[in-house]
Amino acid sequence: MQLNEVKALITGGVSGLGLAVARKVVASGGQAVLLDINDSAGADVETELGGAVSYVRTDVTSEQGVIDAIALAVDHMGLINVAVNCAGVIGAGRVLGREAPMALDFFAKAIQINLIGSFNVIKAAGAVMGSNPPDADGQRGVIISTASVAAYEGQIGQAAYSASKAGIVGMTLPIAREFARIGVRVNTVAPGIFLTPMADGMPEHVQESLGASVPFPSRLGKPEEFAELVAHIMENGYINGETIRLDGAARLAPK
Secondary structure, three states: OOHHHOEEEEEOOOOHHHHHHHHHHHHOOOEEEEEEOOHHHHHHHHHHHHHHEEEEEOOOOOHHHHHHHHHHHHHHHOOOOEEEEOOOOOOOOOOEOOOOEOOHHHHHHHHHHHHHHHHHHHHHHHHHHOOOOOOOOOOOEEEEEEOOOHHHHOOOOOHHHHHHHHHHHHHHHHHHHHHHHHOEEEEEEEEOOEOOHHHHOOOHHHHHHHHHOOOOOOOOEOHHHHHHHHHHHHHOOOOOOOEEEEOOOOOOOOO
């Protein structure tokens, strides 16, 4: 798939990693519909990127909300041939806290947004991509989700977050195998420690400490580097069913 042919649906698309992907798509001549819940940031991104993007307020945990947003995206762009899941929450907390065990609602929130939200988008996007005209390989689209290195070596306090991201990793291959019949590739990126809005709000010495924990290069990842990998997955038609770590060889310590 050529990037100038991309008509993308991007969740979490008005900040952080999702916004970096949107900027990459638009700079390459593609279009994008951005799903998020930050109306102010959505308006700012529409102003920045112009008519190539459109913001749609969407809660990814709402099954019907995602279906409706995808229908709007198809109406707006004619079709969608790429879906990128970047919406998510961190959610840090110990299972056995100082005052009481973790509330089930806390755990469920991370699962609901990160895992079920990604699944909602995958199934709804796959349903419409199956009607796209195929390329020479029979490809009709590509879906890319965002996991985390915490899916593999989650730290103390990341039980909920790690479980939600491990679920994304776990469903990638079986969905890729299933979607082969409709010509839709399914992949996941597992980023390490990136300079997202959350990290950007940390004190400089904390950022430096986090960057020093990365073997090479010893710094935080740049959202643009995430977007470059996502773009390569879009373009490379033989990448399918994969979860690719993007972490500078970092492995998270227990705490």
